[in-house]
Amino acid sequence: MKAEIIAVGSELLTPDKTDTNSLFMTARLNEAGFEVHRKTVIGDSAEDIAELVLEALSRSALIVISGGLGPTEDDLTRQAVACALRRPLADDAGLLEVIRRRFASRGLVMPKINERQAQVIEGAEALENLRGTAPGMWIEERNTRIALLPGPPGELQAMFLASVVPRLSTLCSGRRMAHRSVHIVGLTESDVDSRVAQIYMSYPGVRTTILASSAQITLNLSQWLMPGETAGELEELTARIAEALGDTVYSTSGETLEEIVGRMLRESGSSLAVAESCTSGTVAMRITRVPGSSDYFLGGVLCYANEVKKSLCAVPACLLEKHGAVSAEVAEALAQGVRRALNSSIGLSITGIAGPGGGSAEKPVGLVYFGLAGAHGCAHERRIIPGDRESIRERASTYALAYLRRFLLAESRRNLTP
Amino acid sequence: MKAEIIAVGSELLTPDKTDTNSLFMTARLNEAGFEVHRKTVIGDSAEDIAELVLEALSRSALIVISGGLGPTEDDLTRQAVACALRRPLADDAGLLEVIRRRFASRGLVMPKINERQAQVIEGAEALENLRGTAPGMWIEERNTRIALLPGPPGELQAMFLASVVPRLSTLCSGRRMAHRSVHIVGLTESDVDSRVAQIYMSYPGVRTTILASSAQITLNLSQWLMPGETAGELEELTARIAEALGDTVYSTSGETLEEIVGRMLRESGSSLAVAESCTSGTVAMRITRVPGSSDYFLGGVLCYANEVKKSLCAVPACLLEKHGAVSAEVAEALAQGVRRALNSSIGLSITGIAGPGGGSAEKPVGLVYFGLAGAHGCAHERRIIPGDRESIRERASTYALAYLRRFLLAESRRNLTP
Numbered sequence: 001m002k003a004e005i006i007a008v009g010s011e012l013l014t015p016d017k018t019d020t021n022s023l024f025m026t027a028r029l030n031e032a033g034f035e036v037h038r039k040t041v042i043g044d045s046a047e048d049i050a051e052l053v054l055e056a057l058s059r060s061a062l063i064v065i066s067g068g069l070g071p072t073e074d075d076l077t078r079q080a081v082a083c084a085l086r087r088p089l090a091d092d093a094g095l096l097e098v099i100r101r102r103f104a105s106r107g108l109v110m111p112k113i114n115e116r117q118a119q120v121i122e123g124a125e126a127l128e129n130l131r132g133t134a135p136g137m138w139i140e141e142r143n144t145r146i147a148l149l150p151g152p153p154g155e156l157q158a159m160f161l162a163s164v165v166p167r168l169s170t171l172c173s174g175r176r177m178a179h180r181s182v183h184i185v186g187l188t189e190s191d192v193d194s195r196v197a198q199i200y201m202s203y204p205g206v207r208t209t210i211l212a213s214s215a216q217i218t219l220n221l222s223q224w225l226m227p228g229e230t231a232g233e234l235e236e237l238t239a240r241i242a243e244a245l246g247d248t249v250y251s252t253s254g255e256t257l258e259e260i261v262g263r264m265l266r267e268s269g270s271s272l273a274v275a276e277s278c279t280s281g282t283v284a285m286r287i288t289r290v291p292g293s294s295d296y297f298l299g300g301v302l303c304y305a306n307e308v309k310k311s312l313c314a315v316p317a318c319l320l321e322k323h324g325a326v327s328a329e330v331a332e333a334l335a336q337g338v339r340r341a342l343n344s345s346i347g348l349s350i351t352g353i354a355g356p357g358g359g360s361a362e363k364p365v366g367l368v369y370f371g372l373a374g375a376h377g378c379a380h381e382r383r384i385i386p387g388d389r390e391s392i393r394e395r396a397s398t399y400a401l402a403y404l405r406r407f408l409l410a411e412s413r414r415n416l417t418p
Numbered sequence: 419m420k421a422e423i424i425a426v427g428s429e430l431l432t433p434d435k436t437d438t439n440s441l442f443m444t445a446r447l448n449e450a451g452f453e454v455h456r457k458t459v460i461g462d463s464a465e466d467i468a469e470l471v472l473e474a475l476s477r478s479a480l481i482v483i484s485g486g487l488g489p490t491e492d493d494l495t496r497q498a499v500a501c502a503l504r505r506p507l508a509d510d511a512g513l514l515e516v517i518r519r520r521f522a523s524r525g526l527v528m529p530k531i532n533e534r535q536a537q538v539i540e541g542a543e544a545l546e547n548l549r550g551t552a553p554g555m556w557i558e559e560r561n562t563r564i565a566l567l568p569g570p571p572g573e574l575q576a577m578f579l580a581s582v583v584p585r586l587s588t589l590c591s592g593r594r595m596a597h598r599s600v601h602i603v604g605l606t607e608s609d610v611d612s613r614v615a616q617i618y619m620s621y622p623g624v625r626t627t628i629l630a631s632s633a634q635i636t637l638n639l640s641q642w643l644m645p646g647e648t649a650g651e652l653e654e655l656t657a658r659i660a661e662a663l664g665d666t667v668y669s670t671s672g673e674t675l676e677e678i679v680g681r682m683l684r685e686s687g688s689s690l691a692v693a694e695s696c697t698s699g700t701v702a703m704r705i706t707r708v709p710g711s712s713d714y715f716l717g718g719v720l721c722y723a724n725e726v727k728k729s730l731c732a733v734p735a736c737l738l739e740k741h742g743a744v745s746a747e748v749a750e751a752l753a754q755g756v757r758r759a760l761n762s763s764i765g766l767s768i769t770g771i772a773g774p775g776g777g778s779a780e781k782p783v784g785l786v787y788f789g790l791a792g793a794h795g796c797a798h799e800r801r802i803i804p805g806d807r808e809s810i811r812e813r814a815s816t817y818a819l820a821y822l823r824r825f826l827l828a829e830s831r832r833n834l835t836p
Contacts, residue, residue, distance in 0.1 A: 011627050011629075012457075013444065013453075013454045013455065013456075013457065014444065014448075014627065014638065014640075015441050015442070015444040015445035015448065016441075016627075016629060016636075016638055017629065018436060018437075018438065018440070018441060019436075020436065022436070023433050023434075023436060024433070026431065026432065026433040027433035030432075030433065035431075036431045037431065037460075037461055037463075037466065038431075038458065038459065038460055038461075038466070039430075039431065039458065039459040040456065040457065040458045040459075041456065041457040041458075042455075042456055043455055043456075045455075048455070048456070052456075055473070209428075209429050209432070209434075211429070211434060211435065218434075220432065220434055222432075274720070276699070279703075280699070280702045280703055280705075280706040280715075280717075281694070281698070281699020281700065281701070281702035281703040281706075281720070282699065282703050283699070284698045284699035284720045284722075285697075285698055285699040285700050285703055285811075287698075288698040288699075288722065289807070289808065289811075291773070291774050291775065291807060292775070293722075294722060294723065297698075297722055297723075298722060298723040298725065298726055299698075299719065299720040299721050299722035299723055299726040299730075300719075300720040301717065301718075301719060301720070301730070302692070302699065302702045302717040302718040302719070302720065303717050304702075304706065304711075304712060304715055304716060304717035305712065305715075305716040305717055305760075307716065307760075307761070308716055308717040308760055311759070311760075312717075312719070312730060312759065312760075341729070341730065342723075342725075342726055342729075342730075343725070355709070356709050357709065357710070389707070389709060390707065393703075393707075
């Protein structure tokens with residue numbers, strides 16, 4: 001079953017804004033058995049919208065159109081679709097009352113301009129908007145179904161789940177897409193591909209794509225399933241890939257790196273403190289994205305200036321002078337220092353050169369040291385990270401979390417050894 | 419002049435990935451006088467691509483196609499466009515040599531599979547790829563120009579600037595789009611609109627759109643200019659809007675909030691330290707995004723746990739007991755404490771409830787206090803921020819920077835007063 005998504009709005013054709021509704025809808029459509037074969041963004045022109053809808057009718061079983069249902073002169077989706085289908089638009093008194101009541105419930109009088117939102121295309125079902133004034137529409141035209149949805153993401157998502165998803169389930173006779181993601185850190189895209197290409201190519205029923213972003217590689221695996229069919233092939237492939245890539249795989253269940261590190265800290269009853277220099281809060285921000293992280297995260301020190309490394313993390317001045325702030329010695333001293341200052345069981349540190357200035361032949365931009373201190377002593381790791389300032393910082397935070405994960409993994413194995 | 423952008427790639431039709439190349443290209447196309455009137459994402463199907471190119475030929479003066487120029491079986495853009503134009507594809511010996519040399523320069527032998535990348539559509543000019551192996555193409559077909567560009571953003575952007583932009587300038591007879599952005603913090607979208615709608619509606623030659631994101635409102639103003647015409651109307655409207663909105667406007671020149679705060683700190687010779695509780699590094703991370711921020715940013719304390727508020731920021735235990743960690747008193751004490759601990763001229767603090775847990779009737783999720791301490795004493799601000807955990811933290815960091823900006827503005831005015 002082929003679906004096509006159309007986003008209406010001239011603002012989506014500027015350099016400042018992109019359509020993101022289609023990502024949310026694609027996930028739900030895939031689950032319901034639809035494959036999205038085309039996405040189009042079109043401006044606020046009734047003629048252009050109508051032309052596109054006519055084209056889409058000839059090639060898609062489902063057309064989802066978002067945007068252009070507001071009350072202003074720019075909102076032309078209702079008229080354009082009516083025109084393409086050669087059906088009249090008529091006022092719906094019941095719908096008008098619903099909109100009027102929505103305004104009244106907030107103590108407002110409905111502006112005259114909103115009356116247009118109560119117009120319905122002949123033969124269409126109105127879809128209730130739980131979060132705004134613009135009703136949606138569901139239209140059947142020969143073998144094609146058309147859904148008109150409001151553009152604001154909150155309104156669209158609520159309407160899609162409440163009114164579109166139930167209608168889809170009757171269309172696809174139970175065919176659906178199952179999905180798994182394998183998340184990897186510490187290998188390049190071509191490393192990953194060369195290690196697993198032979199494996200995934202032997203599962204032609206599973207579609208495998210590789211996505212590289214900010215020091216992490218994700219393998220997205222998906223398989224279409226007929227009614228009653230289980231995702232055996234998908235599960236088997238996921239397990240074989242995870243085995244081939246070993247410890248570099250941190251998740252096959254959708255958990256993020258910060259969620260996994262958080263779970264491991266919680267399970268081992270550990271507490272964490274961080275000392276961040278070049279990343280300046282990026283690691284702490286990620287760790288505390290996870291609700292409940294206050295159970296294991298105490299806080300830390302943003303030791304951007306060397307003075308702060310000395311005063312709050314007790315890094316000896318002689319270490320800074322001898323080895324420089326970006327060194328293995330200072331990384332370990334920072335990890336130990338922040339561990340003591342905050343009285344945590346583990347201290348994690350990051351010190352590096354994010355650029356664009358500050359690099360040298362010996363210590364180039366992108367050089368980052370990571371330090372870890374625990375009950376059994378301390379350790380460090382060195383990396384040279386490519387990219388600009390922003391991506392060096394972002395990647396460094398990922399490597400820091402991955403290093404902490406391996407440290408916690410080793411600790412838990414140590415505890416398992418008699 | 420109408421331009422149309424086509425992104426080729428089945429991965430762009432999954433829930434995981436979206437086309438972003440079009441944003442970069444739209445900005446450059448607008449500057450060169452083209453209006454983007456349609457954007458389409460299409461999968462790796464030669465038939466679908468060819469059909470779309472045929473449609474586009476009838477409605478667009480320029481068609482930019484990205485992706486599908488790689489060496490694998492999935493890369494079908496060359497064949498599909500050749501087919502739509504009914505022109506043959508032929509091997510180009512010179513191009514093959516360029517690709518072979520590119521591999522050789524990295525010590526590699528060109529795989530057989532890459533030979534396909536040296537195929538050129540009859541009558542097309544090959545466009546050099548400065549960052550990868552896939553050459554692009556420039557094709558003239560009756561009144562339409564077609565550009566084929568590689569999908570990876572780094573390769574596409576370099577090729578677009580080096581080979582496409584110069585070709586555009588000969589097409590548009592100097593018509594171009596001028597652009598200005600007015601950045602606002604501290605007002606809602608409807609506040610902004612009600613204060614300036616009358617003003618911008620009296621400039622019909624300037625297109626004005628409002629964009630709300632994470633506590634900031636941006637007014638994007640753009641005006642098409644004929645050759646020799648200046649952007650007088652645009653500049654006048656920008657100035658009138660800035661005047662009407664007063665201090666809530668922090669930039670009309672494209673500077674970010676963190677750049678502005680950084681510039682003000684540098685100009686006043688001040689240094690900054692931060693104490694972050696609920697935002698846990700978000701503010702520091704933003705401040706240090708700016709290259710050279712080490713000139714004024716010393717660092718700070720991530721005081722997630724109350725123990726850290728006491729030990730590193732010297733917040734008296736009795737204040738925490740009496741008023742709670744999320745209070746005006748503790749916000750001010752944190753700002754003063756971190757200022758003293760780091761010996762900075764200004765201390766900034768954030769303490770709040772980001773949720774989802776931890777809220778109460780008296781102190782709901784979203785309640786955030788901001789503290790500032792300087793040579794002349796300290797102050798605080800209280801806000802209740804809507805949204806989920808992530809957006810509360812992100813918005814709180816914006817409000818913190820905006821509060822710091824107003825503080826620095828007041829300081830500079832104080833210094834100007836005799």
